[in-house]
Amino acid sequence: MSLLEIKNLNKSYDDFKVLKDVNLKIEKGKIYGLLGKNGAGKSTLIKIINDLLTKDSGEVLFLGKEIGSFSKAHISYLPERTYLDKSMKVKEIVKYFSEFYSDFDCEKAKKLIKDLDLNIDKQISKMSKGMQEKLQLVLVMSREADLYILDEPLGGVDPATRDYILDTILSNFKEGSSLIISTHLISDIERILDEVIFIDKGEIKLTSGADQLREKENSSIDEIFRRSFKC
Amino acid sequence: MNFSFDNERPIYVQLANMIKVSICNGTYESGSKLPSVRDLALSAKVNPNTLQKALFELEEEGLIFTERTNGKFVTTDKKIIEKTKNELAKSISENFKKEMNNIGLSLEEAILYLQNLGGKK
Structure with a gap:
């Protein structure tokens, strides 16, 4: 059974079709890149998988069950924008996460926060934007989830922070679990992908193994993407 | 590495x-x-x-x-390692030869360049 299976998914905002008949299978133990331009439908798809938006039609099955509280307990989600309560201190947010998610590894989170040289008494609103993003990633990766979904984890951060983020993702996801990373910054991330999913104008245009695609086209995923979706 | x-x-x-x-x-x-x-x-x-x-x-x-x-x-099995070394050396040499040919040098001239790598002129 697939970890996640999406069948004939459709979603519109008023008359505008954001997702058109999306079919997708996410298998266990793999890293997927959900690659598309701004406005391609990446975030909408991710929000539906996380049960934050309702679909118009189709099925979204997590381990064979329609998504809901069961899937939420097993999917760790990093939204595009931070949702942390900025009035909270670092230690309060850690406590909050450990109470909310039974799969949250408090010790791991504390260690990663220490590695960031972040004082646990610091208030989130007093941290830089980059630090807030790192903290949020640490919290998301400290869950022992079956599926991690990271929406644009590299958006708006400097190259050194990008390296930190990629390292943190690679060294902390639970063995045997899967990841979906959505991004339009392909060249930074393509090295760590098993599978790529190209999405454009709400439609899945291509799914392939990353190395297979490189072998077939003799180019980088970034180059193939640019060629396919020239503006 | x-x-x-x-x-x-x-x-x-x-x-x-x-x-x-x-x-x-x-x-x-x-x-x-x-x-x-x-x-x-x-x-x-x-x-x-x-x-x-x-x-x-x-x-x-x-x-x-x-x-x-x-x-x-x-x-x-040292033989397998030798074989691998040999294959790598072959492919490196072929690339070298190709690049030297590309800039208009013959294999003989290319070999001279290699021999002079030690600093002797």
């Missing part, structure tokens, strides 16, 4: 090549144990699945072998 990748070629092929080089130059000695998949993947900053695939290729070629529960080891 220095891990830097070219996104235009399959990552597993490049990884397998890097490990081959490390076996040829003795970084990973004949008969010695390789680091675990997870550790190797972390130091190369690649996905463990990709590393697994590279190791699978090397195992197919007989350069490494798996000892159940114990991990992966470099072959004790």
Whole structure:
């Protein structure tokens, strides 16, 4: 059974079709890149998988069950924008996460926060934007989830922070679990992908193994993407 | 090992090549144990699945072998390592010859350049 299976998914905002008949299978133990331009439908798809938006039609099955509280307990989600309560201190947010998610590894989170040289008494609103993003990633990766979904984890951060983020993702996801990373910054991330999913104008245009695609086209995923979706 | 990748070629092929080089130059000695998949993947900053695939290729070629529960080891068969070294040397030489030809030099002239590498003129 697939970890996640999406069948004939459709979603519109008023008359505008954001997702058109999306079919997708996410298998266990793999890293997927959900690659598309701004406005391609990446975030909408991710929000539906996380049960934050309702679909118009189709099925979204997590381990064979329609998504809901069961899937939420097993999917760790990093939204595009931070949702942390900025009035909270670092230690309060850690406590909050450990109470909310039974799969949250408090010790791991504390260690990663220490590695960031972040004082646990610091208030989130007093941290830089980059630090807030790192903290949020640490919290998301400290869950022992079956599926991690990271929406644009590299958006708006400097190259050194990008390296930190990629390292943190690679060294902390639970063995045997899967990841979906959505991004339009392909060249930074393509090295760590098993599978790529190209999405454009709400439609899945291509799914392939990353190395297979490189072998077939003799180019980088970034180059193939640019060629396919020239503006 | 220095891990830097070219996104235009399959990552597993490049990884397998890097490990081959490390076996040829003795970084990973004949008969010695390789680091675990997870550790190797972390130091190369690649996905463990990709590393697994590279190791699978090397195992197919007989350069490494798996000892159940114990991990992966470099072959004790020195002939296989010699053969690999030979193949790598051939492909490096062919590339060199091609590039020298590209700038209009014959093989004989190219060899002269190689001989003069030691600083003697």
